[in-house]
Amino acid sequence: MTGAAPIIRKLTDIPGYLISPEDTVRLAELAGPSHGTSTSVFLEIWEPGGAQPLNSHEDSAEIFIVLAGEAEAHSDDDAVNLVAGDVLILAPGSEHRIINTSATDRLYTITIMANDGGFAKLVTDGITAPLTTQDLGYLVRSLAPEADAATDATVAA
Known part of the structure; x- marks a missing residue:
């Protein structure tokens, strides 16, 4: 037994960040070293046409x-399409x-890094960029905007 108490965080209390002002990808640290784990988990949100720098x-x-959207991923000499x-x-x-x-549409991912190596600190030292109810709705349906919920009900009928 470690004796450490479980940590509960509310998605609505978690801020988003840009690593630098010109970035087109927001990150929200869901879990990481400040929560007692060497694994980091992020919600990442790419604006339409947005990209990370090569890293x-x-x-x-x-x-x-x-979770939502379409992308092209480049890794070394390979490129693949994502949906x-x-x-x-x-x-x-x-x-x-x-x-x-x-x-026209944002790209949403959950991103997991097995060994953080300081990445969460790089993110949280960045510029606060709030998450919207639309952003949070991709993780928890009940947090989605009412308009989206009404559309879902119409589609289900």
């Missing part, structure tokens, strides 16, 4: 679970970037 994590595999429901696994040390290929 690499020498000691960490990175896993992206695509909602895909799981992308990048090897430690790969040079990679993901580009939202939609001109």
